[in-house]
Amino acid sequence: MTRRTDTQPDLTHPHVGAPFFSTWRVGTPERQRQTVDAIARTWTRRPWPAPGLLGYHVYTGHDGSTLLHHSQWRSEQDYGAFVKTHRQERVDEIDTLVPGIERVRLDRYRRYRSGGRDDRPARVPGCVVIVDIEFEGPDPDRQRAWVDAVFEALESEPNPRHGGISAHFHVGTDGTRVLNYAEWESAQAHIDALAAPGHGVGSATAQWQRVQTWPGLKSSTVSRYDHALGLVPD
Known part of the structure; x- marks a missing residue:
C-alpha cells in the first residue's frame, strides 16, 4: 500500500x-x-x-x-x-x-555532487531552496564543470552564511540544466544570506564571480x- x-x-x-x-x-x-x-x-x-x-x-x-x-x-x-x-x-x-x-x-536529472554540514543527517530542514540553472545548448561537460566551480567557491568562501544545511546538485539529462536542491534551517536564514554583502549566497570573490559569469549561462532562478x-x- x-x-x-x-x-x-x-x-x-x-x-x-x-x-x-x-x-x-x-x-x-x-x-x-x-x-x-x-x-x-x-x-x-x-x-x-x-x-x-x-x-x-x-x-x-x-x-x-x-x-x-x-x-x-x-x-x-x-x-x-x-x-x-x-x-x-x-x-x-x-x-x-x-x-x-x-x-x-x-x-529528468542525475545527482552529481552533494555537500553540507557534518551534522546534516540530524537536521530537519525548515525550508527547501531550489536553484534552477539553464545553459545555452546541451553540454554535459559544462554542467559538471560549473557545479565543480560552485564547490570551489563554497570551499573558499571567507564569510560562510549561517543556516545552510546541505546542497545537492543535479545535472539534467538533456545537458542544458542544473538543479540545486538546498536544505536550509529556515526561510529567514536563506533571506538573510541573500541580503548579506555579495551576490546570492556568496561573497564578492573571484571564485563566485567566475560562477556567475560562466560562458553559456543563460538563466538562474531561486525559489523557496x-x-x-x-x-x-x-
Whole structure:
C-alpha cells in the first residue's frame, strides 16, 4: 500500500538512479492546499504503483502559486512503465478534484555532487531552496564543470552564511540544466544570506564571480518551498 510520511527525502539515497523534478502552477495558497490534499487522497487510496518508485514528495512554493514535485526512481525505465499503467488514472482523479492545474514542466536529472554540514543527517530542514540553472545548448561537460566551480567557491568562501544545511546538485539529462536542491534551517536564514554583502549566497570573490559569469549561462532562478507531502511504499 501507499503510506503518507512527514519525513523529507534522502537526496543521497544510493538506489535512486533517476530523480525527477516537476512544477505545477495552481494559482493561490488555498488551491495549493487543495491540490496537496487531492494528491494525498488519490495516492493513499491505491496500492504503491511500482517497486522502482522509492518516494514521491510534494512542496508548496512560497510564491503561493506553485507546487514542486520530486520523485525518486530507480531508473527511467521504471518511470516509463508507471506512465503506461498507472499515471493517467491518478492525473484524472486529481484534475477532477482540483480543475485547472497547469503542469509547467518535468525535468529528468542525475545527482552529481552533494555537500553540507557534518551534522546534516540530524537536521530537519525548515525550508527547501531550489536553484534552477539553464545553459545555452546541451553540454554535459559544462554542467559538471560549473557545479565543480560552485564547490570551489563554497570551499573558499571567507564569510560562510549561517543556516545552510546541505546542497545537492543535479545535472539534467538533456545537458542544458542544473538543479540545486538546498536544505536550509529556515526561510529567514536563506533571506538573510541573500541580503548579506555579495551576490546570492556568496561573497564578492573571484571564485563566485567566475560562477556567475560562466560562458553559456543563460538563466538562474531561486525559489523557496516547504515540504508538504511525502508518499512512500508501506
